[in-house]
Amino acid sequence: MNPVRLESLSTLNYRNLAPCTLRFGGGVTGVYGENGAGKTNLLEAIYLALTGQTDVGRLEQLVQSGESEAYVRADLESGGSLSVQEVGLGRGRRQLKVDGVRVRAGDLPRGSAVWIRPEDSELVFGSPSLRRAYLDSLLSRLSARYGQQLGRYERTVSQRNAALKGGEEWAMSVWDDALVKLGTEIITFRRRALTRLGELATGANAALGSRKTLELRLLETTTPETYAADLTGRRAEELARGSTVSGPHRDDLVLTLGGFSAGEYASRGEGRTVALALRRAELELLAERFGEQPILLIDDFSAELDPGRRTFLLELAAGVPQAIVTGTERPPGASAQFWAQSGRFTPVAVSEKKAELETELEATELETELEEVR
């Protein structure tokens, strides 16, 4: 399969970004600038255009303040053919199009991008719901069916909860049947995918220099074998609480480091390494599944103060066909660079030689001006 390459990104009214079209080449593109310049917003817009996904609470947040609609467009190239993915945002809705035809997020290529962010540490130290969301989002990308069944399962849970709140005990056997069927499929798929994800994450954590072994496992509130009995057994509790207490929507992805829960015992640095290992595992798993390397987006490599992790990030970027790396300083080794300021991105010379010449030129010009003043 041919890798997908982002040729250009255009945005209008997207967060603080000035209307722009940025062209990207292969290899590593660096985007550097001060805090608040719009670097994260740019990566967020790229990720949205590539995957249709965003994790903001309200879509309005993505629309520039004072505006009512925003637009993002990615021009992609794969094996010589071009395609256009567009996202329109407005009135709390997102509209996706591929080559002018309306599609749903699940119809977009599912392995096209991986985004590494400083806040990924929350995957380790944050609540189980964040790890579940990470796992579910990754598995939905590996399998469209997983995403569909998960959607059905979640709707069933909320309808069942409404029935529990209404004290509709008589209706429970119908809800239980639906829940067990969908939930069993989700648990089975999670277990299978986690075996490979775990192997890759363990390997990545070791490659990052950690001497403690990282292991991934599911902490399950029920199993396919006991699911139906668990629901019946906890009926009174569920009716009292008005909510479904067992099932994959309550399970946790447990990360252990050297045998201890990373969320509870790991240092901040160890936790950051685990988060990076999870992202590299995601990159590798998507590449295995779809036969091509995703476009890698790395937000704020300069926030990574540990030299080992910094090198790991830059090597990861250099190892994929296309990566976009942001930072408050210039990401080294990039074949193209943009300077970000107030939502605008200006291409800057990359080669050291060229940069040197520019500096010399500036110096000469200044000297000439100075001479004129003298």
Ligand SMILES: Nc1ncnc2c1ncn2[C@@H]1O[C@H](COP(=O)(O)OP(=O)(O)OP(=O)(O)O)[C@@H](O)[C@H]1O
């Ligand atoms: N909907 C919006 N409309 C206008 N501006 C917004 C909107 N959402 C966010 N911003 C602004 O965008 C600016 C840039 O944010 P962004 O996170 O992209 O900066 P950054 O360059 O990544 O900075 P840092 O280096 O601190 O991570 C922020 O100052 C923020 O207030």
